[in-house]
Amino acid sequence: MAVEPSREMRSSPYWSVITHTTLRRILPGFAVSSLGDGMAVVAVSWLAIELAPATHRGVWVASAAAAYTLSGAVGALLLGRILRHHRPARLAGWDAALRAGALGTIPVLHAVDALGIEGYVALLALSSVLHSWGQAGVYTLIARVLPEQEHLAGNAVLSGVGSIATVVGPPLATLLIAFAGPATVLAVDATTFLILAVTFLVLVPEDAVPEPEGDTASRTAGFAVIRRIPALSGLLALSFVFFLLFGPLYVALPLHVSDDLGASAGALATFYTAFGVGAVLGSVLTGFLSRLRLWPVTVGVVIGFGTLLLPLGLGAPTTVSVVCFGAAGLLWPPYASLSTALFQRSAPSALLPQALAANSAVRVLSVPLGTALGGPLVAVLGPVGVLRLSAFGIATTGAVAAVALALRAVRRR
Structure with missing residues (x-):
């Protein structure tokens, strides 16, 4: 028996966001990948500590943390000519797919004892090359499927999911590291990004997100x-x-x-x-x-x-x-x-x-x-x-x- 939403729920600024046809398809995948990223915050540094030589551990840990974020800025600056005409769902999906592939390679190499600290940092950097474009795709999609007065609520829903992940993810990562090691956490993170890639590339129809007129200005x-x-x-x-x-x-x-x-x-x-x-x-x-x-x-x-x-x-x-x-x-x-x-x-x-x-x-x-x-x-x-x-x-x-x-x-x- 279906439960009718209360008047208070319908009057919430978030109701139109969570009930929107397109956003309902996106939010579960976004939540899963956010949780994976919340776990990776701990695992990225911890695996760097394990792989780095003791004499230069601080430098490599800092390099790993920077590589996981900074390459996204490089991608934003250098890839505009290639990516500027693509639909926002594709941008978000390609970012998630690249992250899934690069991060998923890390535990595979680690399992066969073929992962060095240099290769680890390089894979982290590769995983984030499209991240600025992926984020731009997500928030562009929000702007195009929701009316202007609901943009803030849509942004807040995504921000809220990410905030919950920062609270729940690190403790889960700590438990998983204790039982299976940090590489396993990154395997989980890669899986969550694969789910997100499928969400954007398969579950969001191309006609679900309106394209603006006059796209030559892009x-x-x-x-x-x-x-x-x-x-x-x-x-x-x-x-x-x-x-x-x-x-x-x-x-x-x-x-x-x-x-x-x-x-x-x-x-x-x-x-x-x-x-x-x-x-x-x-x-x-x-x-x-x-x-x-x-x-x-x-x-x-x-x-x-x-x-x-x-x-x-x-x-x-x-x-x-x-x-x-x-x-x-x-x-x-x-x-x-x-x-x-x-x-x-x-x-x-x-x-x-x-x-x-x-x-x-x-x-x-x-x-x-x-x-x-x-x-x-x-x-x-x-x-x-x-x-x-x-x-x-x-x-x-x-x-x-x-x-x-x-x-x-x-x-x-």
């Missing part, structure tokens, strides 16, 4: 599109600085916990778990923000995020710092969904995949770049000094953006 590169639209140029700059300043936390926070607080890895896990739980809640709340003006809310999120990080750099009690870090996690998904929605609304539909791929490339570059800067900064300022710098820097960036937004509103009058 010959323009993504960064050129953004340059021509001042609002998108400002948003891209805001995102770059925001994520760049967040990157050093990945270096400073673990050292702060171990050196300054004298605490265990469990304390560090508590910080990250609090952030993940906050991110899940933030994803749920994001869809309700569509009733507000997106630009002021986006800038306010940046200011609030930096402000909530301040206790970590100002010597607040650990409990207060954990709570504030969790509250900052609450704001993380809204920023991603809001900024993507602004791109979806501002860029011409024919140019949206290129614009989103360029946006993704900048994000992919900025966090690792900030993390790389974190090492020298910690050597000079200490962990607490870097935490303070990141917090003040993010809040100040948001404040500058707020002033620019106010000046633009005055000029329009």
Whole structure:
């Protein structure tokens, strides 16, 4: 007997997203692959630790982590001429298929004792070459199948699935590593991407996603599109600085916990778990923000995020710092969904995949770049000094953006 949805469920901003014919086919595969990626966060570094020589372990672990993300930025910059005309579902499907193949090769080579650290890093880099285009395909699809007022809710659903995966995936990976090793986790991750590839390439009919008129305009590169639209140029700059300043936390926070607080890895896990739980809640709340003006809310999120990080750099009690870090996690998904929605609304539909791929490339570059800067900064300022710098820097960036937004509103009058 079918259960009729309640009036509250139907009135939710997410109802039209989860009941949409095309999105209902995509979401299960997206959820499975997100869980696999959440598990891979642990496995990628752990397998690098096992494969790398002890004398250069730190360098190789950093190389593995960077390879798994940075090659997506290279792909966004170099493959536009080849990929710019293809349908968004194909872009997402090809990205998932490449990830499945490259990641699936890792456990096979490991099983026959033919996997070295160099080959491992190369396969990780190969797996991510199309990732910026895959992400662009997913969010372009959202923009084309949903009306404009529902873009934010669609983005929030995908963000929420990813946030849940960051909470559930690492513990599952830890259990699987203990019983079968990190290569097995990557085999599972590869399988989840194979499912996602089938989802996009087989289960999404070509006529399910409308194509825009005037597709000849898509010959323009993504960064050129953004340059021509001042609002998108400002948003891209805001995102770059925001994520760049967040990157050093990945270096400073673990050292702060171990050196300054004298605490265990469990304390560090508590910080990250609090952030993940906050991110899940933030994803749920994001869809309700569509009733507000997106630009002021986006800038306010940046200011609030930096402000909530301040206790970590100002010597607040650990409990207060954990709570504030969790509250900052609450704001993380809204920023991603809001900024993507602004791109979806501002860029011409024919140019949206290129614009989103360029946006993704900048994000992919900025966090690792900030993390790389974190090492020298910690050597000079200490962990607490870097935490303070990141917090003040993010809040100040948001404040500058707020002033620019106010000046633009005055000029329009």
